[in-house]
Amino acid sequence: MSPSSVEHTDQADQTHRRDHSFRLGIDVGGTHTDAVILDATDRVIASTKTPTTEDITTGIVQALHAVLTASQLPPVAIAYAMLGTTHCTNAVVTRRELNTVGVIRLGAPATRAIEPLLTWPQDLKRVVGVRHAILHGGHEYNGEPLSELDEQEVRQTARAFKGHVHALAVSGVFSSVNATHELRVREIVEEELGADIPVSLSSEIGSISLLERENATVLNAALMRVAQRAMQGFEQAVRQLNIPATLFLGQNDGSLMSLDYAVQYPIFTIASGPANSIRGAAALSQLRDAIVVDIGGTTTDIGVLHKGFPRESQLAVEIGGVATNFRMPDLISIGLGGGSRVHPEEAVCVGPDSVGYRLQTEARVFGGSQLTATDLAVAAGRIRLGNPGRVQALPKTTLNKGLDYIQHTLEEYIDRVKLSADPVPVVAVGGGNILFPDALRGVSEIIRPEQAGVANAIGVAIAQVSGTVDSVFSLENLSRTEALDQATALASERTVAAGAAPDRVEVLDLEEVPLAYLPGNAVRIKVKAVGSLKTV
Amino acid sequence: MLQLDAPAIQDIAVGAAVLGTGGGGDPTLGRLMAQQAVAQHGPIALLSLDELADEEWVIPTAMMGAPTVLVEKIPSGNEVIEAFQMIERHLQCQAAATASIEAGGVNSMIPLVVAAALHIPVLDADGMGRAFPELQMVTPTLHGVAATPMVVADEKGNKVLLQTPDNQWTERLARTATIAMGCSACIALYAMQGRVAKRALIPGTLSLAARIGQTLRTSKQTKPIQALTGLLAGRQLCQGKITDVQRRTEGGFARGELKIAGAGSDAGQTFRLSFQNENLVFWRGDRPEVTVPDLLSVVDEQTGLPITTEALRYGLRIAVLAFPCHAQWRTPEGLALVGPHYFGYDIDYVPLLS
Numbered sequence: 001m002s003p004s005s006v007e008h009t010d011q012a013d014q015t016h017r018r019d020h021s022f023r024l025g026i027d028v029g030g031t032h033t034d035a036v037i038l039d040a041t042d043r044v045i046a047s048t049k050t051p052t053t054e055d056i057t058t059g060i061v062q063a064l065h066a067v068l069t070a071s072q073l074p075p076v077a078i079a080y081a082m083l084g085t086t087h088c089t090n091a092v093v094t095r096r097e098l099n100t101v102g103v104i105r106l107g108a109p110a111t112r113a114i115e116p117l118l119t120w121p122q123d124l125k126r127v128v129g130v131r132h133a134i135l136h137g138g139h140e141y142n143g144e145p146l147s148e149l150d151e152q153e154v155r156q157t158a159r160a161f162k163g164h165v166h167a168l169a170v171s172g173v174f175s176s177v178n179a180t181h182e183l184r185v186r187e188i189v190e191e192e193l194g195a196d197i198p199v200s201l202s203s204e205i206g207s208i209s210l211l212e213r214e215n216a217t218v219l220n221a222a223l224m225r226v227a228q229r230a231m232q233g234f235e236q237a238v239r240q241l242n243i244p245a246t247l248f249l250g251q252n253d254g255s256l257m258s259l260d261y262a263v264q265y266p267i268f269t270i271a272s273g274p275a276n277s278i279r280g281a282a283a284l285s286q287l288r289d290a291i292v293v294d295i296g297g298t299t300t301d302i303g304v305l306h307k308g309f310p311r312e313s314q315l316a317v318e319i320g321g322v323a324t325n326f327r328m329p330d331l332i333s334i335g336l337g338g339g340s341r342v343h344p345e346e347a348v349c350v351g352p353d354s355v356g357y358r359l360q361t362e363a364r365v366f367g368g369s370q371l372t373a374t375d376l377a378v379a380a381g382r383i384r385l386g387n388p389g390r391v392q393a394l395p396k397t398t399l400n401k402g403l404d405y406i407q408h409t410l411e412e413y414i415d416r417v418k419l420s421a422d423p424v425p426v427v428a429v430g431g432g433n434i435l436f437p438d439a440l441r442g443v444s445e446i447i448r449p450e451q452a453g454v455a456n457a458i459g460v461a462i463a464q465v466s467g468t469v470d471s472v473f474s475l476e477n478l479s480r481t482e483a484l485d486q487a488t489a490l491a492s493e494r495t496v497a498a499g500a501a502p503d504r505v506e507v508l509d510l511e512e513v514p515l516a517y518l519p520g521n522a523v524r525i526k527v528k529a530v531g532s533l534k535t536v
Numbered sequence: 537m538l539q540l541d542a543p544a545i546q547d548i549a550v551g552a553a554v555l556g557t558g559g560g561g562d563p564t565l566g567r568l569m570a571q572q573a574v575a576q577h578g579p580i581a582l583l584s585l586d587e588l589a590d591e592e593w594v595i596p597t598a599m600m601g602a603p604t605v606l607v608e609k610i611p612s613g614n615e616v617i618e619a620f621q622m623i624e625r626h627l628q629c630q631a632a633a634t635a636s637i638e639a640g641g642v643n644s645m646i647p648l649v650v651a652a653a654l655h656i657p658v659l660d661a662d663g664m665g666r667a668f669p670e671l672q673m674v675t676p677t678l679h680g681v682a683a684t685p686m687v688v689a690d691e692k693g694n695k696v697l698l699q700t701p702d703n704q705w706t707e708r709l710a711r712t713a714t715i716a717m718g719c720s721a722c723i724a725l726y727a728m729q730g731r732v733a734k735r736a737l738i739p740g741t742l743s744l745a746a747r748i749g750q751t752l753r754t755s756k757q758t759k760p761i762q763a764l765t766g767l768l769a770g771r772q773l774c775q776g777k778i779t780d781v782q783r784r785t786e787g788g789f790a791r792g793e794l795k796i797a798g799a800g801s802d803a804g805q806t807f808r809l810s811f812q813n814e815n816l817v818f819w820r821g822d823r824p825e826v827t828v829p830d831l832l833s834v835v836d837e838q839t840g841l842p843i844t845t846e847a848l849r850y851g852l853r854i855a856v857l858a859f860p861c862h863a864q865w866r867t868p869e870g871l872a873l874v875g876p877h878y879f880g881y882d883i884d885y886v887p888l889l890s
Binding site for chain 2: 524
């Protein structure tokens, strides 16, 4: 074999690898659709911003076209395409395109003291429907039946719903401990109503707390049609441009799910935006634990990156006025941004009022009359913008007091989201990150990545897949270790089902909470596993 | 007679969380039960202790067990009524009212379900004026009122009638029955006549909870914490930031300790708060300053809204407030039942000065 032919083979191999190892991330926001292409090492090859359109396919086609052109790659080079969208959130908030849903709760005679949808806003209830039934079934905390499932009762209820509902939601008491009744109800409903009426099971949607899990399950069922359209739109757009990629959707916890999965569980996309932003900041900074500060024109959002994922809020999320037990990324929003007005009184303060999008005309350095936070940054020489001469005459005390105010505000709020007093790194993203001083108390280093403007699209492009378990385990016939093993195995299984390579799954979080006011015979275990995508 | 409608119930639920001193179970689920009950049956009359005739009976009702189970296996709403009626049959009386045995937490709400469904009033009184973890820890115990006859009932129709020699035994047996019923059950207990109730119960606690909720709702723009300490004749012990939370589980109870770094007028000082489901001892430096049975409430420094012990975490900006407990708890018998020694602290109780 001649040396030249060896060289040629090597080159061909490299080309081959290069050709198929790119990832594409798209974030469909309210006004802009951001798109990025990353290479196998998560380096950003191209990034674009195009306008979001009413019809999802057109906007995505435009974004894909723009980013492919910018990258100069052939469509065949894209192995994975990931979409982050607030489509489903908007559908709930605007009450548009929602399914009418029949609700079957299993638990009778228990749970009758609070009927399904009791706390729902009337307008949403009118759209989603008021058909619900509390039937026999459900389980105790230890998995024993609460009451036997009455199959005849289920059949009668399904028939009564026929013609009135597009989808069904089933919520059984302690179904996260034992899902057999919910699974059987799905079979029966399919026998009675056919497979065209999708059935959402609460055991597949949420964790402990019946009402919030039931609400989330009903919303999920209500969103199935709109999700299906959005997924079809995404798929069509990608295929239209001859991109052969495997498709994924970003979900609430900052991980991915397959399109098939997303059509079944659209509710999991509802809080994906902030999660993607924090994950994007993580990728740009190469950190797994940090505080992410996103300074915009009017507000600053501070979130926490914990083991590579957004830390979850302790509080349950309300979606469109409905309490669910999803956790959102833990974010603090404060009224401080590049456009914040400076109030040069005795005690100088900055914000919370802002000139907003009029910064380009109203800030002093841009010829306007408003003294803004951006003017302070220019006067302090942190950045050259507009006409720095217009802020030269600013009194030193005002400048210093203003900068001190910004520094102390950032320090205080960064400290609020910390879990301990130890110094932590901070990743500064967003257009207003020029406000950041060089050092902050309690902060070990400040990282300002380039391309922070498309952090969301990057976040969804680099995401992994995950699987979670949150359930109560009775320790009557099970040792503590066995319970932990069971929970961990189930979480890993779910991660693989979501698309992970089986040998690349790791347990990210394991939490054990004994039940209060009782002797130690039951424990609530929460496990989260993550995994990298199967390689092509 | 004051009528409790859905908004009034909302206020009581918020007030009950303050009186819950960090524990007692989140009142939210109970509030929804009570609100569904008044939507079905109409508003509930609130009967003051004076309005209860000496020979009339009151039968308090409550839930017992793990709040984590309650939020999953929600009651049917009938079991608590059946428990109440079984006591009536046993005593061959027709009770004039039901009452809360524990105004702090979820048990402020359960009696409202009974009152609405049976169209009887709920008594404006309770047996704690706060929350405690065990069922003998009530002022009626101090007056020799027996917890039994007591009924423990579940949604399936199981009912256990207990007759015990003392209230500690009631606690033991009732908890065993509760666990067998799936770790959450409804109870009716401490039935008593008006002449006893007037001595043994703490008056005005439900309307107090309503006023707390109303105060926090209406003083959001002003100074909710000042309004709250004014209303409850208490004071703010400190304001600051949580710098550490330690938790451990002992005998089914979530014990723990909170460290607070003072801020504002308390800057430079450190404080600790020990809890076992409820907040028990407040330490200024190493000196215990306020202890159980006085009420210790952790509230958000801005809104004054209460924070349960489960929700405590590093970085929260809080104020710790103390409110005096009812005088009955400050007697030697009261302190033997619920004082710091009972909870395992080698500290003598020093009454909070209001």
